[in-house]
Amino acid sequence: MTLAAAIGCAWPIASRADANAEIEAGRALYMQKGCYECHGMFGQGSITTGPALAPHPIPLSAMQAYVRNPKGQMPVFSAKILSDDDIARIHAYLASVPQNPPADSIALLSNGASLGSHPSSEASVAKPSERGPSIYAANCAACHGQSGEGGIGPALIGISSRFQISDIEARIREPTGIMPTLFPAPLNAGDVREVARYVASLKGSQ
Numbered sequence: 001m002t003l004a005a006a007i008g009c010a011w012p013i014a015s016r017a018d019a020n021a022e023i024e025a026g027r028a029l030y031m032q033k034g035c036y037e038c039h040g041m042f043g044q045g046s047i048t049t050g051p052a053l054a055p056h057p058i059p060l061s062a063m064q065a066y067v068r069n070p071k072g073q074m075p076v077f078s079a080k081i082l083s084d085d086d087i088a089r090i091h092a093y094l095a096s097v098p099q100n101p102p103a104d105s106i107a108l109l110s111n112g113a114s115l116g117s118h119p120s121s122e123a124s125v126a127k128p129s130e131r132g133p134s135i136y137a138a139n140c141a142a143c144h145g146q147s148g149e150g151g152i153g154p155a156l157i158g159i160s161s162r163f164q165i166s167d168i169e170a171r172i173r174e175p176t177g178i179m180p181t182l183f184p185a186p187l188n189a190g191d192v193r194e195v196a197r198y199v200a201s202l203k204g205s206q
């Protein structure tokens with residue numbers, strides 16, 4: 001049985017919590033299998049590496065067929081590496097991506113240089129205090145949660161009790177585990193500082 005059929009019929013009667021669990025699992029797979037490296041953290045695509053997949057992915061059956069037999073630069077993902085169920089979860093994640101991610105987060109992902117390679121240009125783009133959250137949303141939230149509550153990556157809420165801002169910067173510059181290398185691109189030194197400052201400010205929900 002294909003999952004296309006299963007999703008088509010079974011999904012509506014599945015509980016909301018199940019649907020959210022599928023989306024979370026899909027997001028994790030999307031990161032772990034490296035789809036994000038070419039198609040962007042939110043499936044928004046990049047001119048240089050891969051087309052947009054979200055927020056309106058191609059139909060599930062077409063996505064399953066494509067991933068097994070891709071064109072061009074895209075690597076093949078066999079059923080051993082990625083099951084049809086897993087593709088369905090990734091599809092659910094991509095379909096759940098909000099319509100309008102902040103424009104500046106897209107600009108940052110597709111071209112890190114656009115948000116100020118020079119200290120002088122930073123002020124003209126946005127005030128530092130405003131840049132931290134958008135850099136975080138574009139580059140960190142997919143793994144560490146929208147509010148730093150954690151996900152694929154550990155929770156960052158309250159991290160300032162353990163880490164100095166310079167320690168957080170060091171973790172971004174020299175990531176471990178599956179955390180991707182984001183410096184020196186797409187994040188420059190200024191971006192790393194801003195996002196580290198923002199991360200240090202994350203506090204638990206009131």
Ligand code: HEC
Nearest residue numbers: 033034035038049050051063066071072073074075077090
């Ligand atoms: C190494 C880069 C790379 C990786 C990794 C990658 N893709 Fe792709 N993908 C591409 C490129 C490039 C294309 C466009 C290929 C073409 O048309 O020549 C593409 C096309 C697609 C398409 C077709 C989009 C359309 O509108 O027709 C889908 C669906 C897709 N990828 C899904 C995935 C999924 C799911 C993953 C992870 C399991 C993934 N890709 C991983 C590079 C990649």
Ligand code: HEC
Nearest residue numbers: 031139140143152153154168171176177178179180195199
């Ligand atoms: C693809 C997922 C992913 C992304 C994107 C990501 N991280 Fe991480 N991050 C991780 C994982 C996984 C770890 C744990 C690393 C380990 O286990 O060695 C981690 C660890 C960390 C740590 C150390 C936490 C601790 O308690 O030791 C910090 C700080 C951190 N990340 C900040 C960031 C920031 C800031 C960004 C965005 C600029 C970011 N991460 C982007 C996955 C990610």
